[in-house]
Amino acid sequence: MKILIKNTLIITMDKDNEIIDKGYVLIKDKKIVKVDSGEYEGKLEEVKVIDGNNYCVMPGLINCHTHASMTLLRGVGEGLPLMRWLKEKIWPMEAKFTEKHIRIGTEIACLEMFRSGTTTFNDMYFMEQYVLDVVRNYGMRAVLGLSIIGDKWEEQIKQTIDLIDIIDNDKSGLMKVMFAPHSPYTLNYDALKQVGQLAKEYKKDIHIHISETKDEVNIIKDKYNKTTCELLLDTGIFNSKVVGAHCIHLTDSDINIMKENNVSAVYNPQSNMKLASGMARIVEMNETGINVCIGTDGTSSNNNLNMFEEMETGALLQKLKYNDATKLDGKTMLKMATINGAKALGIEKVGMLKEGYKADMIMVNLNKPNMVPNNDIYSNLVFSANGSEVEYVIVDGNIIMEKGEFTRIDEEKVLFECNNISKTLI
Ligand SMILES: [Zn+2]
Known part of the structure; x- marks a missing residue:
């Protein structure tokens, strides 16, 4: 499966190509196959497209x-x-x-x-x-x-x-x-x-x-x-x-x-x-x-x-x-x-957004009062964000969370069961 995250701010953590102001990340199966500025020129058939406008994408x-x-x-x-x-x-x-x-x-x-x-x-x-x-x-x-x-x-x-x-x-x-x-x-x-x-x-x-x-x-x-x-x-x-x-x-x-x-x-x-x-x-x-x-x-x-x-x-x-x-x-x-x-x-090819690396990444919503204005993205992520801005999570090329919702986990059920089991323990 291919995933294209387009139109987005990319924090690569790669010192050769640190921040891309407007670009795209292309994922194929478990790997990142392209990280670049501008628009993706390839075919879009059988590609899941995520619009990254107002987000930044960064390593998990x-x-x-x-x-x-x-x-x-x-x-x-x-x-x-x-x-x-x-x-x-x-x-x-x-x-x-x-x-x-x-x-x-x-x-x-x-x-x-x-x-x-x-x-x-x-x-x-x-x-x-x-x-x-x-x-x-x-x-x-x-x-x-x-x-x-x-x-x-x-x-x-x-x-x-x-x-x-x-x-x-x-x-x-x-x-x-x-x-x-x-x-x-x-x-x-x-x-x-x-x-x-x-x-x-x-x-x-x-x-x-x-x-x-x-x-x-x-x-x-x-x-x-x-x-x-x-x-x-x-x-x-x-x-x-x-x-x-x-x-x-x-x-x-x-x-x-x-x-x-x-x-x-x-x-x-x-x-x-x-x-x-x-x-x-x-x-x-x-x-x-x-x-x-x-x-x-x-x-x-x-x-x-x-x-x-x-x-x-x-x-x-x-x-x-x-x-x-x-x-x-x-x-x-x-x-x-x-x-x-x-x-x-000792996990290889994780921690950066780079071609050939494993597709582990998150998308942070920058259109929030605590993230605006964005004068320094590193500073905003570390000193202004609180984690609730994370709305997409991809691990090993699988979308785990999309628009703030889990794709394959019943969150409500886990919260309910956790509260119940915790009561019996205390
Ligand atoms: Zn400990």
Whole structure:
């Protein structure tokens, strides 16, 4: 099938051909076949035409750290610091989760992500086989990681290997797997070491929380007399490609270790602010050449999955931290939420609108009071938009949302079921 988006402003994120004021994007099957200015001159038979006047088309956003099914716990345990929040509220409720909770939690998360322009997410949670089902049915792109945490790590490693077997044989091509050891402080040394070895053996990347709180850093220091990054280097975790969430309480030497080992850092500003975990040194990491991307974390510490909000908060927080208004402009933030995200997750040909790239994109309605006038599109997208302007979503060449309506998902049904299941859980 061919789709032509015409008469539109194109944010390509491609440095050779950055912004096209009036042009078109032509999609054939799963790929972008042409991005150009002016009018499309080819035949229009059997082409679905979308008029992009008053919209901009841009790459779909990439949420590099989340726990999708946890959306079912939105608003639970408000106002507690991380360790109390996990131990007193989150972990006991998660222990009650069954297949239906994982499914509905993921469904509501995917709807929210689509509506706010996310086309790819990097997940870490339990029972990922059901997350996989939802992702495949909804046609979203995702990286799935089964949480390896606590005493049951051997069993969880086996489940990860089963998941690898399923996803490596999945024909949709929308998903990949990462090993997801929860963090250095929730796993013992042997578990970390074994994950490091298996990730190498299976040639899979690793998704892990790194130095989210000061407490965590102190636990590792007391136990091993090392920093978190020194421990991860020592256990072999950094022998594979790693996506590290949070990366807040790092020493200069930790930052160097991350750079030398090609670790991508995920910036989760809203979660870090909400749980008062701290401020990551994003500007220094960017300057060192670390690949920094953006994530929302789970909804119960955010409380949403909105990457537009995350880009804005992330930029504002760093300006304040460094007392410097020139840091992290709109374009830098958008790059982190697209190109850098694709790089962190190792998904090729995503994150830009370019010929030969995968057809993952969104269309943002610019004819809204908060988007007019358009003096600087990057700034408008990051600092003025709130995500509700997203009206079209295309993933892998499939139209998921058109004129603000889902094409193949019964949104009302999901909202109704999610409310019902949530009541029984609380
Ligand atoms: Zn997290």
